[in-house]
Amino acid sequence: MSRLLRSLRDGIGFDTLLIILALSYLFVFAGLPLLYNVIISFQRVDVFSLGTLWHPFVGLENYERVFSDPLARRVLINTLIFTLGSVALQFTLGFAAALFFHQRFPGATWFRGLFLAGWIMPGLVVGVLWNWLLSGDFGVINHVLRSMGLIESAIFWRSDTAWSLYAVMMANVWYGMPFNMILLSVGLAAIPDDLYEAAELDGANAWQRFWTITLPMMRSTIGAVLALGVIFTLQQFDLFAAITQGGPAGSSTVAQYWSWELSFREFDFGRGAVISVLMIIVVLFVSLIYVRSTRAETRL
Template identity: 55%
Template sequence: MNILTEQRVVRPRSVRATTTFSRNRFEIAMGSLALLYLLLFAGIPLIYNVVLSFQQVDLMSPAFFVRPFVGLANYLDVMSRPESRIVVVNTVLFVALSLVFQISIGLLLALLFMQRFPAASFLRGLFLAGWIMPGLVVGAIWKLVFAGDYGVLNHLLISAGLIHAKIFWLSDPHFALYAVIIANIWLGVPFNMLLLSVGLIGIPAEIYEAAKIDGAGPVRRFFAMTLPMMRSTLGAVVSLGAIMTMQQFDLIAALTQGGPANSSQVAQYWSWQLSFQTFEVAQGSAVATVMLVLVLIVAVVYVRSIRHETTA
């Protein structure tokens, strides 16, 4: 009996040890495959792009890894061009205005859908449906909205008496950038609403009930309680939104292609034009590398925000 009892006790431990070892090997294998995937399809292209930005590249040598080293010459060349200042200003405006309105409208919608009213779930789903559409499709839709001769926006504004002549939103240098920003705001609002809704759900309802008993109104509760308690969530949303906005390419390609006269040109699209339209691959890589550094900085801020929110 003792021997049998010992065997019964030992066997489950052996099975558990074998199962744990197998699970660990499986996790290591999956992690190694994910790391290999990132290295092949993200790491190597990024490293290759950075190397290109420090080399002299012509149409006969883009496939070679070893080329003449020119240091910061490509970066200085890009910064000395007259359009570089326009690109920097446009990129800052594009990112800043997009984030301000995406987060503001997203937060208002998140607060709205926190309330209970008929068809709330259905309407929330409609907002999210716009976000899952490809950027080129969204650009095609907004191209119809902004069209000068037959556009929906001009028709509504003229009917309301707000303007008396048609505005060519996408071909007028004064409006082209802001038209792209409006389309990008529309595209990004549902994503921000979704993230901010998660943050609002995490705030205990008992705190609001106590504030109501103390006589705090909705505006005071929002500024004194909601915003401070969502500081980490807002930091993460701003960081992630900045990364996504700095990578936005499809809308610009569909709406303005950086024109007219570079009035809507931003860094990410300029990098593509330099590399694949004028075949200045090294200069395009230099612009892309600067954007990469900025994205990495914002990514570090995002990771810190997520870590702070997790430990809070």
């Protein structure tokens, strides 16, 4: 008995216990729901059979119905545009801001901190805020564009099918940019000053220093930021709910929003699950990139 206790306390027994604890948590609260979601995607689940744990299997029927849906093509394109556009803009603006605050001027770190104010707000609040900004009749954005002479008449951002997706994207870029900036700032700060000094003495101008020192030294940070950006953008739900509700006519519906609509509006949980399964595959792939780039970080 005492031997068992001792091994539990000092030996590998205790280590094993800790691993089991962490693993069982992950299995119960992440693994099982994920698995159940995958199973549901092969079953017929409607509002009447919702209460039961097990439902009739229908094979790939849910998948076929999702892909043959007239909205599927629109949603795929929207998701691609929204994700790539958001990540690209968040990243470039975030990087530019990080470089800007990396210059030593009074209050630089302070101002950078203030930028985080946007990021810590709840998504729904940000959505409401942007609803006001984007409003067709009295929105500030239309007012500014009009006074600069860029547009003739008001753009109805949220109800114009040509603009609705970009309206949400604008809000999302604003929302996610500070996070990009902070991560990239940390990466910038980790590059020792003497590398820049050495490069400067070696004859590199500011542009060459950026391309040959800053960018390669930031490679792992950039990989992580882009991967996280894709993951977070694919999780973005609040802004859609608050600004366009996926409309008008599905013009701003993206995969994650469609999945929610199918499950909780149409109560077709099978098809909702299909979309989440497809998204899980994408996110898994992106996570792989993330893990790889953070691993490279520790090696350098």
